[in-house]
Amino acid sequence: MNSSVVALAFISVIVFTGSFIGFYAGSRRKIDLEQWIVGDRGFGMLLVWLLMAGEVYTTFTFLGASGWAYSKGAPVLYILGYQPLMYVVSFFILPQVWEIGRKYRLQTQADFFHVRYNSKYLAAFVALIGVIFIIPYLQVQLTGLGMIVEIASYGAIHRTPAMVISFLIVAAFVLTSGIRGVAWVSVVKDLLLLFSAVFVGIAVPYIYFGGIGPLFAALVRAKPAHLVMPGATTNLGHSWYVSTVLLVSVGFYMWPQFFGASFSAKSSDTLRRNAVVMPFYSITMPLMFFVGLAATLVLPGLPNGDLSMLAMVRKTFPAWFLGMIGGAGALTAMVPAGVMILTAATLFAKNMCRPILWPGMTDQQVAKLAKSTVLAITVAALCSAIYSSTTLVSLLLMGYGGVGQFFPGVVLGLYSKWATMRGVFAGIVVGICVFVPLVLTKHDPMMGLNAGFVALCCNLAVVVAVSLLMPGERGGFHDHPRASIGA
Amino acid sequence: MRKPSIGAFLLALVPFVAICFSVSLWDRIDPMVLGLPFNFFWLIAWLFLTPLCLWGAYRLEATRAADPHREDGGTP
Numbered sequence: 001m002n003s004s005v006v007a008l009a010f011i012s013v014i015v016f017t018g019s020f021i022g023f024y025a026g027s028r029r030k031i032d033l034e035q036w037i038v039g040d041r042g043f044g045m046l047l048v049w050l051l052m053a054g055e056v057y058t059t060f061t062f063l064g065a066s067g068w069a070y071s072k073g074a075p076v077l078y079i080l081g082y083q084p085l086m087y088v089v090s091f092f093i094l095p096q097v098w099e100i101g102r103k104y105r106l107q108t109q110a111d112f113f114h115v116r117y118n119s120k121y122l123a124a125f126v127a128l129i130g131v132i133f134i135i136p137y138l139q140v141q142l143t144g145l146g147m148i149v150e151i152a153s154y155g156a157i158h159r160t161p162a163m164v165i166s167f168l169i170v171a172a173f174v175l176t177s178g179i180r181g182v183a184w185v186s187v188v189k190d191l192l193l194l195f196s197a198v199f200v201g202i203a204v205p206y207i208y209f210g211g212i213g214p215l216f217a218a219l220v221r222a223k224p225a226h227l228v229m230p231g232a233t234t235n236l237g238h239s240w241y242v243s244t245v246l247l248v249s250v251g252f253y254m255w256p257q258f259f260g261a262s263f264s265a266k267s268s269d270t271l272r273r274n275a276v277v278m279p280f281y282s283i284t285m286p287l288m289f290f291v292g293l294a295a296t297l298v299l300p301g302l303p304n305g306d307l308s309m310l311a312m313v314r315k316t317f318p319a320w321f322l323g324m325i326g327g328a329g330a331l332t333a334m335v336p337a338g339v340m341i342l343t344a345a346t347l348f349a350k351n352m353c354r355p356i357l358w359p360g361m362t363d364q365q366v367a368k369l370a371k372s373t374v375l376a377i378t379v380a381a382l383c384s385a386i387y388s389s390t391t392l393v394s395l396l397l398m399g400y401g402g403v404g405q406f407f408p409g410v411v412l413g414l415y416s417k418w419a420t421m422r423g424v425f426a427g428i429v430v431g432i433c434v435f436v437p438l439v440l441t442k443h444d445p446m447m448g449l450n451a452g453f454v455a456l457c458c459n460l461a462v463v464v465a466v467s468l469l470m471p472g473e474r475g476g477f478h479d480h481p482r483a484s485i486g487a
Numbered sequence: 488m489r490k491p492s493i494g495a496f497l498l499a500l501v502p503f504v505a506i507c508f509s510v511s512l513w514d515r516i517d518p519m520v521l522g523l524p525f526n527f528f529w530l531i532a533w534l535f536l537t538p539l540c541l542w543g544a545y546r547l548e549a550t551r552a553a554d555p556h557r558e559d560g561g562t563p
Contacts, residue, residue, distance in 0.1 A: 074526065077530055080530040084502055084506065084533060085502060085503060085506055085537075088502055088503070088537065091541055091544065091545075092491055092496075213521070214522075216519065216523060220524070224516060227524050228515055228524075229510075229514050238511050241507075245507045246507060272545055276538050276541040276542050277538060279535075279537045279541075280534065282534050283531075283534055289527075
């Protein structure tokens with residue numbers, strides 16, 4: 001049997017086993033909108049940990065990190081910087097968001113803006129921006145998945161059919177089981193990912209260099225500049241590192257899907273304890289760096305750095321092992337993609353269509369519309385993945401610049417009484433209007449600073465200025481029958 | 488919303504200083520520790536030290552929430 005068949009067989013077995021667990025998890029429950037998107041708010045610490053780890057550690061972890069270690073060098077350390085810090089930020093935000101969520105029966109991030117700022121238009125706008133910036137993140141997952149299948153099949157299967165098939169599977173388990181299905185697929189995925197990352201991250205340096213120490217000794221001799229910032233780049237220096245780490249660590253839980261995942265927890269204490277232990281999981285990241293760094297010496301000149309991890313595995317290990325890594329990688333793309341699709345569909349139906357277009361919709365109709373949107377969003381992401389080419393990290397950083405603009409509205413919404421709807425609205429508009437042109441005209445980084453961070457600073461200044469100069473409705477949270485599910 | 492205590496906030500600031508703002512102090516190769524360049528070693532070490540700081544913050548918040556005599560009512 002030739003090696004591409006063996007590798008593909010392994011990938012398929014892993015993907016189908018994982019998906020079966022996803023279908024099974026939700027098959028014995030009645031799924032209404034509440035169960036579908038927040039799992040009836042009944043997830044304990046273990047399931048929340050699995051869901052969050054499952055969502056957080058995406059294809060990007062798997063391919064993007066080793067890709068940047070390979071092509072850029074030390075700037076990849078920003079990942080090790082933001083990961084522990086985003087949990088520090090979450091410690092002060094998620095438990096509070098959860099409390100509000102329980103009190104007002106919130107299901108989405110836009111619901112939060114609705115009850116805090118008392119405006120369905122702000123909520124719909126936040127939902128729209130969220131959906132727009134989820135698409136590049138979905139595209140990261142899709143592109144990664146396509147690469148995995150292409151490499152594992154030794155080029156026999158083109159990435160487009162692979163992306164189409166696996167995303168139809170994702171849409172199917174999202175439709176049947178909702179968030180609970182996704183959380184249980186994470187169990188399989190996390191075990192495989194942990195095992196593969198630890199094994200490959202230790203074995204590759206050992207096989208080629210005799211250990212991690214000797215790998216770095218060889219790198220220090222051959223390419224010392226690769227190991228300190230700005231590495232192989234000219235513009236990713238210390239100010240870029242600080243601004244990017246700040247943007248990503250505050251922006252991370254502003255992703256609508258991560259923000260929303262907190263609603264599925266059983267208690268706010270679950271989220272606090274979860275934040276304490278999560279940084280340990282990041283230990284897989286340096287192992288991915290080691291593989292990428294080893295590849296700079298063993299396989300120089302790859303056309304795309306994102307391929308370095310898979311290319312190293314293919315060069316080093318037998319086909320069945322490549323298949324196992326490929327399967328883990330495929331699930332790693334599918335699990336977070338499931339949550340993204342679920343979140344985007346709910347935002348679209350619940351926070352954009354119902355309040356603005358058809359105020360008379362019942363909850364059943366919203367749920368039905370959300371489920372039909374699942375397919376539309378899947379197709380949109382597929383199209384953008386098939387027709388675009390850019391590296392995984394740049395796609396992801398683009399998303400952060402967008403969703404990071406929600407941060408002032410969330411933090412000031414939780415901890416201040418003076419932030420107003422007009423202020424937050426204007427802030428997000430300014431943030432996006434600064435960020436998008438900077439990225440499109442290739443001015444990221446700008447004067448050594450991450451463009452998203454520059455936009456976030458402008459955003460914050462506008463929120464504060466508008467809120468204080470044009471005082472409007474102030475104060476706390478408002479109960480809205482349309483935002484809560486009781487309507 | 489109940490604001491976090493000053494103590495918890497200061498504990499949370501420690502990893503931000505160590506990991507983010509002090510980058511020009513630790514972003515170098517020497518001295519190599521455990522075979523790793525100093526910047527890699529430093530950041531990996533903080534994967535273990537950050538939970539320690541957060542655990543301290545958690546203890547502070549938990550005792551505060553359990554104290555019924557506080558004006559702001561402890562647990563919301």
